[in-house]
Amino acid sequence: MFGFLFSVACFTSFTCLACFTNFINMNKINFKIATPERVVFKDDVDEVTLPTRQGEITILPNHIPLIGILQPGMIRVKNKGKEVVMAVSGGFIEVLSTKVVVLADTAERSEEIDVERAELAIKKAKDLQEQRAVDGRGFAALSAQIEKELARIKVGRKTTSRVEKMGIGVDKYRQKNKTSGTSKTS
Numbered sequence: 001m002f003g004f005l006f007s008v009a010c011f012t013s014f015t016c017l018a019c020f021t022n023f024i025n026m027n028k029i030n031f032k033i034a035t036p037e038r039v040v041f042k043d044d045v046d047e048v049t050l051p052t053r054q055g056e057i058t059i060l061p062n063h064i065p066l067i068g069i070l071q072p073g074m075i076r077v078k079n080k081g082k083e084v085v086m087a088v089s090g091g092f093i094e095v096l097s098t099k100v101v102v103l104a105d106t107a108e109r110s111e112e113i114d115v116e117r118a119e120l121a122i123k124k125a126k127d128l129q130e131q132r133a134v135d136g137r138g139f140a141a142l143s144a145q146i147e148k149e150l151a152r153i154k155v156g157r158k159t160t161s162r163v164e165k166m167g168i169g170v171d172k173y174r175q176k177n178k179t180s181g182t183s184k185t186s
Contacts, residue, residue, distance in 0.1 A: 027061050031077060033086065033102040040107040041077065041086065048100055049076040050093055051151075059100050066095040070104065072144075072151040074158070085110045087155040089148040106148070113156035118149040125149070 028044040049058045051073025070091045077084045091104035125142045128134060134142060 028098070029059060029061050029063075030099045031102075032100070033075070033088070033104055033107050035104050035107050040104070040109060041084065043077075043079065045077050045079040047078045049074075049078075050102070051075070051088070052093070059095055062097050063095050063100075065097070066093070068093045068095075070102065072147040074151060074155050075102070075107070085155050085158055087113060087148075087152045089151065090144075108152065108155075110155050110158065113152050115153055115156035118152040118156065122146050122149045122153075 028046065029048060031045045031048050032042045033040040047058055047060050049056060050068075051071050052068045053071050054068070056073075057068075070088055070093055072089050073087075075086045075088050077086070087108050087110070088102070088104045089106040091102060091107075093103075094101045125145045129139060129142050
């Protein structure tokens with residue numbers, strides 16, 4: 001009981017650094033997206049919206065624990081009024097009260113996406129499907145590829161339209177965000 005009273009007194013007066021840090025991060029989620037190649041995004045954020053097999057879900061601080069399967073789609077991360085958008089091809093999520101980890105097959109930040117290349121990949125995959133040049137497994141792999149590329153196009157176009165509204169060129173925006181970044185990555 002005395003330990004509890006000490007913690008409350010310490011927390012409310014911020015006499016120790018640990019209590020102050022916990023107070024500051026109380027309404028944040030430690031969010032990380034990792035692929036086999038790299039960590040795509042890592043930062044403390046306000047909310048995360050993810051595409052799952054059951055539908056799109058938004059995670060806020062103090063969410064109940066959850067493990068789920070991601071489907072190809074758009075991940076939206078909001079922090080301090082700013083939104084970061086990424087494309088994901090699938091994977092798994094683990095949600096704890098103050099932490100969300102995404103283990104993705106592939107993930108790309110919006111400024112990394114080449115929409116024209118994604119459109120070309122869809123065309124090639126559809127052509128192979130129509131030619132029936134593949135077996136059942138190959139057909140399923142091509143379908144998954146198409147789904148992944150559609151998610152990339154959706155995210156890439158969202159960024160393109162937002163940048164055009166800002167009145168700067170897309171190439172200039174991508175170059176700026178590749179050099180400065182909008183989040184901590186490691």
